[in-house]
Amino acid sequence: MPQTLKACTPPPNPMAPSMTRLTRFIRESADVFTFDLAPERATPFAPGQFNMLYAFGVGEIPISISGAADAPDRLTHTIRAVGPVSAALGRLKAGDQVGLRGPFGVGWPVEEAKGFDVLLIGGGIGLAPLRPAIYWLLRHRAAYGRVGVLYGARTPDDLIFVSELEEWRRTPDFQLRVAVERAGPDWTGDVGYVTPLLSKLRYDPGDAIAMICGPEVMIRATALALEDAGIADSRIFVSMERNMKCAIGHCGHCQFGPLFICKDGPVHRYDRVRDLLAYREL
């Protein structure tokens, strides 16, 4: 089963955020930033889970946790400013407050993946929800087979976690390939989508688990490519995005056929969603 850590005793007012202090703000790219929150109580979470973040007076949005799961007193989030709430969060600085509810949902199958080769494939901001899984694999490196990360972004300027990418590139027993869709002459890496890079990774398709996060078109294409490469659909995991107003299974917004993305996901085993993903506008 994909890993999940649910609040043992759910809060009596599950829709009321608790206020946390922003302790560190990092600009990743023109429209992406990362910040750490110091929750009042230690908040254990599983890689792939998300929080609801509230910008005072503006609104609340679902944001995955992008930091390491072994530091429950620090909740790291990496956010792309695309609209009112994410932009308001991007205007905050250390010392400001952010409302927090969470963690919610079912995360990446990091336990189930022990003993397997592991492929992690992120598109755009989709690398952020994968980062806790990457940290986990690095920390428990001996428990896993070969590990490969593919990361695709629009342009070199859109890359996030840049210094960490360099570190991972130098890490032994860790494969990393980065592709951008468009680049100038000073880009020496791959150009195009991530899916063709799959063939550049070393892994045993009969013994591999894959985790994908990115835009839905990218998820579909990547999952198909993985299946073509011989990875069973039950060993592919995808993190999905839907509108979310509650994250607790009450508002109905995140429905995807029979599934509630907020409580049955956001990480789903691909064989359980593949047929649904085939329908437009479901």
Place this chain on the structure above:
Amino acid sequence: MAKADEAAAIITIEGLQDLLRAIRAGGYRPIGPTVQNQAIVYDDIESVDDLPRGWTDEQDGGRYRLARRDDDALFGYSVGPQSWKKFLHAPKLRLWTAERDGENASVTPEPPPSDRLAFIGVRACEIRAIEIQDRVLVGDLYVDPHYKALRERALIVAVNCGQAGGTCFCVSMQAGPRVQQGFDIALTELLDGTEHIFLVEAGSEEGRALLAEIPHRPASSREVEAGEAVIEHTASSMGREMRSDDLNELLMSNLEHPRWDEVATRCLSCTNCTLVCPTCFCTSVEDTSDLSGERAERWRRWDSCFTMDFSYIHGGSVRASAKSRYRQWMTHKLATWIDQFGSSGCVGCGRCITWCPVGIDITEEVRAIRGCDTSAGDWP
């Protein structure tokens, strides 16, 4: 609240008045059917005189009209535009207030209500609908504290339907017309030209205690039979019917059926069907702040899967077409609800048919899809 388990009693209209008095004396706020704006709507009631005596309703696709009965029945109508969700799952609710003082903000949740509501005249399908909402709002890990507070304290005085409405199909959904569980007191109205009495069953300790407080007598076997006959007559005169045993498979294997395109040409995406539906639970939230920016609130309000905003994620709505929104509504009600909550999301109350401005009929849409099941190869 348990199943009725003991011999029925008889009360008169005066007895019903005494029951309302006892309910109020018990600290409850009685809410029941009243005639307002040419419809039967649920509102606070003081006495039997507030009930829609001698009124009935005529219902059909896109049509609702009150009419006079030729008797004095108090519950001689079927369900109106509102359901009890208006009280248990408020259309608009403040969830919390936040204050900011310099660098520190604090959030104060809205306290759960302490009202004790007594619902008078609840139909079998409506009890079923409340039980369905229970599973959504208090039945899983996270609990809605407002719903829970009202629901736990609510008293339910049910009524076995004396007639079926023009759009009713509770029999098809196994949700009525007989009240079977989940009530404190259940009434069956008996009028035979000379007498106007109510057959009463208690369904809980509280119901038994209330009944003990008011004048009543044991029902004769003839009266019990008369009550049965009322329910049987209602069951045999449903305005609509719909085969429901295979809907999950039928609809989920016909997600690209041409009927979805056809119904989309008629559907106005007005959201009426979801607002009148007693089981639809969807909500949205609105965050506000005052001019100083130091005080903020979050409100929750009913929402509908028929709006574009409902499925909006950065870049656009997931369900941009009317076809996909109608498909979401109907497949959720009749199919995916079963996977999610173990029962259909439809109780056959007929409200969505009656209150659809263009008279789209869920039973007819199912028939159209069944009539040419694309998964069975009968593609048109």
